[in-house]
Every structure is written in structure tokens, then in C-alpha cells.
Amino acid sequence: MRRASIKDVAKAAGVSTSTVSYVLNQKSSESISAQTTQRVWEAVRTLNYVPNLNARSLTSRRTNLIGVVIPQTEPGKEFMFSNPFYGELLSAIEYTARRNGYHLLLSGPEPDQSYVGIARNRGVDGIIIVGSYPTKSLSELHQLSVPVVLVDTYVKDPVFHTIGIDDRLGGLLATRHLLEMGHRRIAFVSGSISEQGVTQKRFLGYMDALSEFSLALDERHLYLGSVSFEFAQSVAQEMERRGNRETAAFATADIMGMGLIKGLRHMNRTIPDDLSVVSFDDVDLARMSDPSLTTIHQDIAQKGISAVEMILAAADGHKEKQESILPIQLMVRDSVRRIDPNQESGAF
Amino acid sequence: MRRASIKDVAKAAGVSTSTVSYVLNQKSSESISAQTTQRVWEAVRTLNYVPNLNARSLTSRRTNLIGVVIPQTEPGKEFMFSNPFYGELLSAIEYTARRNGYHLLLSGPEPDQSYVGIARNRGVDGIIIVGSYPTKSLSELHQLSVPVVLVDTYVKDPVFHTIGIDDRLGGLLATRHLLEMGHRRIAFVSGSISEQGVTQKRFLGYMDALSEFSLALDERHLYLGSVSFEFAQSVAQEMERRGNRETAAFATADIMGMGLIKGLRHMNRTIPDDLSVVSFDDVDLARMSDPSLTTIHQDIAQKGISAVEMILAAADGHKEKQESILPIQLMVRDSVRRIDPNQESGAF
Numbered sequence: 256m257r258r259a260s261i262k263d264v265a266k267a268a269g270v271s272t273s274t275v276s277y278v279l280n281q282k283s284s285e286s287i288s289a290q291t292t293q294r295v296w297e298a299v300r301t302l303n304y305v306p307n308l309n310a311r312s313l314t315s316r317r318t319n320l321i322g323v324v325i326p327q328t329e330p331g332k333e334f335m336f337s338n339p340f341y342g343e344l345l346s347a348i349e350y351t352a353r354r355n356g357y358h359l360l361l362s363g364p365e366p367d368q369s370y371v372g373i374a375r376n377r378g379v380d381g382i383i384i385v386g387s388y389p390t391k392s393l394s395e396l397h398q399l400s401v402p403v404v405l406v407d408t409y410v411k412d413p414v415f416h417t418i419g420i421d422d423r424l425g426g427l428l429a430t431r432h433l434l435e436m437g438h439r440r441i442a443f444v445s446g447s448i449s450e451q452g453v454t455q456k457r458f459l460g461y462m463d464a465l466s467e468f469s470l471a472l473d474e475r476h477l478y479l480g481s482v483s484f485e486f487a488q489s490v491a492q493e494m495e496r497r498g499n500r501e502t503a504a505f506a507t508a509d510i511m512g513m514g515l516i517k518g519l520r521h522m523n524r525t526i527p528d529d530l531s532v533v534s535f536d537d538v539d540l541a542r543m544s545d546p547s548l549t550t551i552h553q554d555i556a557q558k559g560i561s562a563v564e565m566i567l568a569a570a571d572g573h574k575e576k577q578e579s580i581l582p583i584q585l586m587v588r589d590s591v592r593r594i595d596p597n598q599e600s601g602a603f
Numbered sequence: 604m605r606r607a608s609i610k611d612v613a614k615a616a617g618v619s620t621s622t623v624s625y626v627l628n629q630k631s632s633e634s635i636s637a638q639t640t641q642r643v644w645e646a647v648r649t650l651n652y653v654p655n656l657n658a659r660s661l662t663s664r665r666t667n668l669i670g671v672v673i674p675q676t677e678p679g680k681e682f683m684f685s686n687p688f689y690g691e692l693l694s695a696i697e698y699t700a701r702r703n704g705y706h707l708l709l710s711g712p713e714p715d716q717s718y719v720g721i722a723r724n725r726g727v728d729g730i731i732i733v734g735s736y737p738t739k740s741l742s743e744l745h746q747l748s749v750p751v752v753l754v755d756t757y758v759k760d761p762v763f764h765t766i767g768i769d770d771r772l773g774g775l776l777a778t779r780h781l782l783e784m785g786h787r788r789i790a791f792v793s794g795s796i797s798e799q800g801v802t803q804k805r806f807l808g809y810m811d812a813l814s815e816f817s818l819a820l821d822e823r824h825l826y827l828g829s830v831s832f833e834f835a836q837s838v839a840q841e842m843e844r845r846g847n848r849e850t851a852a853f854a855t856a857d858i859m860g861m862g863l864i865k866g867l868r869h870m871n872r873t874i875p876d877d878l879s880v881v882s883f884d885d886v887d888l889a890r891m892s893d894p895s896l897t898t899i900h901q902d903i904a905q906k907g908i909s910a911v912e913m914i915l916a917a918a919d920g921h922k923e924k925q926e927s928i929l930p931i932q933l934m935v936r937d938s939v940r941r942i943d944p945n946q947e948s949g950a951f
Contacts, residue, residue: 342693540888
């Protein structure tokens with residue numbers, strides 16, 4: 256026998272399905288007459304109707320819950336917000352979600368953990384994934400029938416919505432600025448370069464700029480570690496050890512630009528006098544830092560806002576795959592000085 | 604008439620309440636005989652039993668969801684993480700929750716919004732509230748039967764668990780350090796002072812230190828605005844305008860210490876040469892800043908970890924009210940210089 260649905264109950268009681276929901280939920284705020292209530296309960300009993308307890312809400316198919324996943328890209332790293340970029344992005348996501356009556360389910364799963372079970376059990380209306388995510392785990396998410404927005408990844412996916420920036424252009428703008436200011440030996444300071452991540456694109460932009468100035472890539476200028484203040488701080492010493500005499504550095508995150516400033520200061524050197532730095536993101540920190548950082552500005556708040564809006568549009572029946580590339584620009588502040596390109600001496 | 608409970612159904616059907624749950628949830632994984640299933644359904648009909656649709660799961664009392672509320676203390680402030688303190692705290696909460704199989708429901712409701720509806724609809728296992736929260740909304744939360752942990756508030760509540768630090772002691776340690784270093788005209792730079800918030804206690808500590816040195820409170824030294832980089836930056840100019848010739852400032856958050864550094868620099872003055880600063884919290888930023896900030900260190904990560912552990916202990920049946928005061932200490936870095944207390948001239 257077919258299991259009775261809420262529609263069957265509504266029909267039998269001669270009321271709308273929402274009235275049935277109200278009665279079942281015993282919502283006191285709704286003014287439903289005792290008679291109607293009685294009729295609904297009779298229909299429930301007659302039809303042996305059992306509400307689907309897994310449905311989070313009977314009055315709406317929506318749970319008004321958006322899952323936000325900030326993968327732990329570096330195993331062993333305990334906390335997700337050591338880079339303030341994530342805090343600023345999450346703030347914007349939370350604010351936009353709240354304004355639209357949604358809440359956030361926040362997770363920072365380990366790289367080998369699938370999100371499918373979590374999303375299914377929690378019944379999220381949509382999922383926002385920030386940064387790199389294992390391709391295998393991503394394809395599993397196709398099992399779910401909820402919209403997924405990928406933020407800052409270059410994974411190709413035929414269904415999932417994407418939002419990001421042109422990271423390669425960013426790398427080009429950052430490095431070109433240093434070249435235009437006379438720098439030739441430019442360190443590339445970043446976390447590890449992964450296949451579909453943003454760092455690889457920023458690195459390609461670094462190479463694009465070098466080739467615009469007919470310079471070859473010199474691998475001795477690459478300083479690859481982790482996206483952290485501490486790593487960048489240690490790079491200052493590593494630069495001295497290698498003795499490449501860099502006059503400038505492109506750091507792929509503001510937090511690393513900050514680390515370079517501090518690392519140099521510990522060696523009694525200063526930015527931009529001894530090393531010019533362009534960083535990336537333009538988090539609040541970039542303008543608070545001293546010197547303030549010349550950086551590639553991206554609209555972090557807009558990224559979060561758009562991610563939520565994509566979920567809302569999809570939930571409203573917008574079927575097409577949405578893709579958004581937000582604009583970026585070079586923000587000139589105080590961490591770069593002009594030098595004579597023929598000048599031979601660098602800080603290190 | 605008393606509404607039938609799941610226990611009544613179990614008794615009438617001669618089965619356990621979990622068997623009733625299994626049947627109602629129609630869990631195929633459980634081997635329950637057709638006869639038993641039949642008996643349960645009969646009891647459900649006879650007793651007119653309506654499952655509580657708000658209970659997320661009938662088989663387990665846990666939803667493994669912890670609600671985290673970061674109230675918007677300043678209306679109109681869009682984003683919750685403009686102070687990195689919140690990002691660091693949330694990171695620790697998320698990490699600890701995840702390690703224990705829990706997820707976070709993140710909300711930053713407006714001051715006038717009650718959280719009761721949200722918590723009830725989402726069926727959270729516990730609630731962590733960070734910072735000030737309207738007393739009225741707080742008392743409404745007593746309606747819920749889930750553990751609540753209040754972080755950083757001095758609201759008196761007989762039931763809710765609390766975790767915080769001795770903010771008054773922190774204010775004392777910060778100000779006493781400045782006094783011991785020879786400073787006498789010490790600005791107090793903070794957000795607005797609210798009744799049960801941490802700022803009021805830090806202010807009392809500031810006054811305690813002054814009285815230790817037999818100094819009276821001079822209200823001209825109070826600079827009250829918002830807990831933000833921008834406000835503190837503007838304070839530098841306000842100090843000059845007032846002409847109080849302060850030689851030092853106690854800023855009640857690191858983010859404000861950063862703002863003072865920047866504000867002074869814009870006036871071609873430096874910290875600590877022209878103004879000594881002690882701030883509060885010891886967020887990552889405090890050591891990244893230049894000069895690094897002498898500040899009151901609190902273990903932000905431990906605060907988050909303990910908050911989650913309190914929820915878990917309560918969920919495991921620990922009934923007593925849990926209260927925890929985490930240790931703090933003065934962290935001496937580079938933003939304070941010793942002066943001659945008899946020296947008359949301040950920077951402003």
C-alpha cells in the first residue's frame with residue numbers, strides 16, 4: 256500500500272497542506288480553528304499518515320541551512336583562520352545568509368573526508384566550498400541534489416557553480432609592477448603549488464610578467480612552503496643564505512607579506528628600502544601593516560556575497576551553471592620602491 | 604488532556620521506546636518483526652500520539668550540532684570578524700567540535716533577535732554564546748533544555764556555564780606595567796563600556812592600577828568609541844586635539860593597538876618613542892605588528908576548546924554548572940618604553 260502523503264491528508268480534511276503542517280507542528284501562532292484542527296487529526300488517523308521525520312520542515316522544502324566547507328589544505332594545520340582571508344570571507348557569507356533567513360553549517364573537514372554524508376544528514380539547501388577540494392570527493396557531491404558553489408578553485412566541473420578571480424592576471428599585475436619599478440631579481444614566495452589551486456595560477460602570472468620583460472625563470476628565486484606568517488618570516492633568512500640578491504618579492508598572500516616585513520626587521524633590514532614586496536588578497540591587515548602592503552586587491556566580501564546569492568538563485572529554480580570572475584586590481588601602497596634596473600646590489 | 608509521549612506508546616505496545624523510534628523512523632536497517640511494528644502503530648493510533656517534529660532524531664537524542672552565536676554588539680556592523688579575536692576563537696571551536704564529531708551552526712544575529720527559535724528549529728545539542736547578549740534574550744534560552752556556554756560575559760546566570768578570563772586583572776596588569784615604566788598620563792582607549800561586558804571590567808582594572816599609584820581618574824584620558832582599527836587610528840589625532848600630553852595608552856584590544864600605531868605614524872610619530880601602548884588579547888596580529896605589541900595574553904584557542912568541552916560534558920550528563928576562568932599574563936614586547944616619571948612632556 257502506498258504510504259499516505261501530506262497531500263492525501265490535506266485532501267481528506269479539505270484543507271491546504273500548509274494547514275496540515277501547522278496543525279502537525281502545533282504552531283500556536285497560527286489561527287486555525289478547533290474544527291479544522293479536529294478534521295486534520297481525523298484525516299491523519301484515518302490515513303495512518305506518518306510525517307516524514309527526516310524532512311526538516313514540512314511547510315517548506317527548504318532547510319534554510321547552507322553548508323560552508325573550508326577544507327584543511329595543509330594536514331596537521333589545526334585552525335582554519337590562521338589566514339584572515341577566511342575570516343573575512345566567512346563574515347560576508349554569514350552576513351548575506353542571515354539577511355536572507357539562512358544559517359550556516361560550518362565545517363573544516365580533513366582532506367580525506369567526504370562531505371556527502373554530512374550534507375545529506377544535515378539536509379543543507381546548498382554548499383559553498385572554499386579552496387581546493389579533492390576531485391574524488393567533489394564528484395561524490397554530485398549525488399546530492401543541492402546547489403554547490405566552488406570558491407577559488409580551478410577544478411573543472413560541468414554542474415557546480417564557481418566564483419573566483421583571475422589569479423593568473425593577479426600574478427602578472429603584481430610581478431609586472433615590480434618589474435616596472437626596476438626590479439629584476441624577484442623572489443616568488445608562496446605555499447605549495449597544487450594542480451588546481453590558485454597558487455599555480457599566480458605562479459603562471461609571475462612567469463608571464465617575467466617573459467614580458469624577456470627574463471627567464473630562475474628557480475633559485477622560488478621560495479615554496481606554507482601560506483603562513485611564520486614561513487614567510489623564515490624566508491628572509493633563506494634569501495640571505497641563498498645569496499641570490501633579490502631586490503623584490505611577490506608573496507602570494509598578505510599574511511606572507513607581513514611575515515617578510517617582520518623577517519627582514521629581525522635582520523635589521525626594512526621594507527621597502529632593502530626589499531620591495533607585492534602581496535595578494537588585500538585583507539584588512541594589508542593596510543594596517545607597517546609599511547602598508549602594495550597588494551593585489553580582490554573584493555573578498557563580494558566573493559562571499561556572490562557565493563550565497565548563487566545558492567539562493569539556484570534554490571529559486573535558476574538551473575544554469577553560474578560562473579563569476581570578480582575583478583581585481585593592483586593596490587599601490589608603501590611596500591615597493593623604485594630602483595635603477597641596472598643597479599647590481601640587492602639586499603641579500 | 605495530557606499529550607501522549609513516546610513512553611506511553613512504548614508501554615501500550617509493550618516494547619522499548621527505541622523500538623517505537625525505529626518503527627516511526629521506518630529504519631530498514633533494524634530487524635523489527637512485522638508483529639511488533641503492527642503493535643506499535645496500533646498504540647500510536649490509540650493514543651493519538653504525535654511525534655515531536657522538532658526533535659531532530661528519535662533514535663539518538665543528539666544532533667551533533669552546536670550552535671555558535673556571535674552577537675553583533677554594534678548595530679550596523681556588517682561583519683563579525685573585523686576583530687581577528689573572533690576568527691581565532693571560532694577556529695578553535697570548529698576544530699574541537701569536529702574532532703568530537705560535531706558540526707557548528709554559525710549565527711551572528713542582530714541584538715534584538717532571539718536565538719530560541721533558531722536553536723529549537725535546528726535542534727542544537729548545545730549553544731555557545733560569545734560576548735554580550737541581551738539579558739532578556741538570554742533568559743528566554745532557559746526554555747531550551749540544552750546546555751548553554753557563555754563566553755566572555757559577566758551576566759549572572761544560575762544555570763548556564765561560563766568561560767572567560769579575569770578582565771579586571773588584565774586591565775590592572777596592563778596599566779600597572781605602564782605605571783611601572785614611568786608613565787603617569789595614560790589614555791584608556793576602548794569601545795563603549797557596557798554593563799556586563801568585558802570592557803567595563805578592563806576599565807575597573809585601569810582604575811585599580813591608577814589607585815595603586817595614588818593617581819585619580821582623569822576623565823579627559825578616556826577615549827571611547829568602537830572596537831576597531833579605524834577608531835583607534837582616529838584617537839591619535841583626538842589625543843593631539845585634546846592636548847592632554849598622554850605618554851602612554853592602554854588599548855582594550857590588539858586591533859586598537861594596531862590602529863594607534865598607524866594613527867601615530869600618519870602624524871610622523873612612532874610607538875614606543877612618542878607613545879607607549881599596552882593592548883589586550885594577544886591575537887596573532889599582536890606579534891606580527893611592527894612594533895610588536897606588549898599585550899595581555901589570553902589563551903584564545905583554549906577558550907574555544909573549553910567551551911566545546913563544556914557542551915560535551917553537559918551532553919554526557921554532567922549536571923553541575925561549569926565555570927572556568929582561564930589564566931592571563933602580561934606579554935612584554937616592543938610597544939612600551941621606560942620614561943622618567945618626572946618628565947613633563949608627552950607626545951601630544
